[in-house]
Amino acid sequence: MSKPILTPEPLPETGNASVLFGGSMMSPIANPWPVYTRLRAERPAMRLDSPMGVAWLLSRYEDVLRAARDSETFSSRGNARGIGLLIGRTILEMEGREHLRQRKLITPFFGPTAMRERVAPAIDRIIDDMIDGFERDRRADLVKQFTFTFPLRVVAEIIGVPIDDFEEFHHWALALVAIADDPGGAVVAAQKIVEYLKPLLEERRREPRADLLSSLLHAEVDGETLGDKEVLSFLLLLLPAGAETTYRLTGTLLYALLAHPEVLEVVRRDPARLDSAIEETLRWESPVQFISRETTCDVEIGGAVVPAGDLVMVALGSANRDEAHFPDAARFTLGRANVGDHIAFGFGEHFCLGSALARLEARQAASRLLARLPNLRLSSDAPSTIVGLAFRSPDHLLVAWD
Numbered sequence: 001m002s003k004p005i006l007t008p009e010p011l012p013e014t015g016n017a018s019v020l021f022g023g024s025m026m027s028p029i030a031n032p033w034p035v036y037t038r039l040r041a042e043r044p045a046m047r048l049d050s051p052m053g054v055a056w057l058l059s060r061y062e063d064v065l066r067a068a069r070d071s072e073t074f075s076s077r078g079n080a081r082g083i084g085l086l087i088g089r090t091i092l093e094m095e096g097r098e099h100l101r102q103r104k105l106i107t108p109f110f111g112p113t114a115m116r117e118r119v120a121p122a123i124d125r126i127i128d129d130m131i132d133g134f135e136r137d138r139r140a141d142l143v144k145q146f147t148f149t150f151p152l153r154v155v156a157e158i159i160g161v162p163i164d165d166f167e168e169f170h171h172w173a174l175a176l177v178a179i180a181d182d183p184g185g186a187v188v189a190a191q192k193i194v195e196y197l198k199p200l201l202e203e204r205r206r207e208p209r210a211d212l213l214s215s216l217l218h219a220e221v222d223g224e225t226l227g228d229k230e231v232l233s234f235l236l237l238l239l240p241a242g243a244e245t246t247y248r249l250t251g252t253l254l255y256a257l258l259a260h261p262e263v264l265e266v267v268r269r270d271p272a273r274l275d276s277a278i279e280e281t282l283r284w285e286s287p288v289q290f291i292s293r294e295t296t297c298d299v300e301i302g303g304a305v306v307p308a309g310d311l312v313m314v315a316l317g318s319a320n321r322d323e324a325h326f327p328d329a330a331r332f333t334l335g336r337a338n339v340g341d342h343i344a345f346g347f348g349e350h351f352c353l354g355s356a357l358a359r360l361e362a363r364q365a366a367s368r369l370l371a372r373l374p375n376l377r378l379s380s381d382a383p384s385t386i387v388g389l390a391f392r393s394p395d396h397l398l399v400a401w402d
Contacts, residue, residue: 045302078294155242160211248287248393283342
């Protein structure tokens with residue numbers, strides 16, 4: 001792993017992630033923030049050479065928000081160059097009426113009624129089942145034993161996919177989203193997931209159930225039902241997305257609480273403050289650090305002219321640490337006045353459909369762990385830290401309790 005650019009010399013006209021940050025997009029980079037601080041000050045629109053072609057890295061809050069909300073200039077079709085090459089056409093790259101039609105197919109399963117009546121009880125059951133497995137040990141690695149598979153268990157239940165080995169399945173999901181770093185591994189992972197899912201599609205076509213998979217198989221779009229290829233594309237998007245974002249959010253929320261005892265004490269005294277802690281976690285260490293867009297015309301942004309057709313890497317994590325918008329941005333601050341301005345879930349028509357689910361899972365996981373594990377605290381055996389570039393979360397979280 002090379003060293004990141006932290007020297008006083010001028011930034012180069014162009015570069016790549018390894019040059020800038022000292023590692024690839026999926027590297028366990030501990031501290032990208034000094035590089036982002038410098039990019040925001042000196043090169044807010046940085047030209048990069050990426051496996052997907054020329055890309056422009058936007059790092060300032062105002063530029064990131066502009067790109068996320070202006071879908072006419074910054075098109076979501078840029079997602080077709082990444083994971084879209086592997087999983088096929090999905091709502092990630094669709095826009096306008098097509099996007100709305102596809103989104104409506106799955107919205108009922110992630111709406112307030114579904115969250116309250118069906119999902120919340122399932123989340124509580126899954127959490128308690130998992131805590132039962134280690135509660136008596138009085139110590140655990142909450143990443144390995146809880147957060148890594150917890151969200152996958154939840155989204156698999158919503159979709160209606162029975163999974164025997166959640167850990168193996170999540171490793172496939174991780175390999176799938178790491179397509180830029182390891183295309184071959186991503187292809188193999190996608191094949192394994194498809195092989196796992198195909199028999200389930202045949203079964204649900206014959207015998208529908210009250211789950212998202214059955215709904216997708218029997219729903220009509222413009223008078224026609226979706227084919228297996230289209231349904232598989234949906235699942236190859238929803239399963240990794242449902243597993244990745246919340247796995248990282250939940251782990252980082254737990255780390256933030258345990259690493260800031262004064263915040264933990266406030267939350268213990270007033271559980272309603274947990275919602276504020278979740279929003280500050282999303283701002284402070286955004287689980288998903290980038291979204292992709294493609295310019296539809298030449299556009300001036302961040303002091304650069306980005307040509308039509310170029311890829312734009314919208315750095316959500318950097319925007320959420322922009323001192324110009326969030327004073328003392330590096331500090332985890334409970335009750336931050338403008339925390340609601342964070343854009344960890346994106347913005348506009350492509351605002352994350354699973355945001356309510358992610359928040360619900362994180363809230364219920366933290367609440368149940370704090371309630372069932374007395375005096376939960378970080379262990380001194382191996383200090384935990386948050387790592388990653390494209391995605392960020394603790395890679396381990398050793399804890400103890402009384």
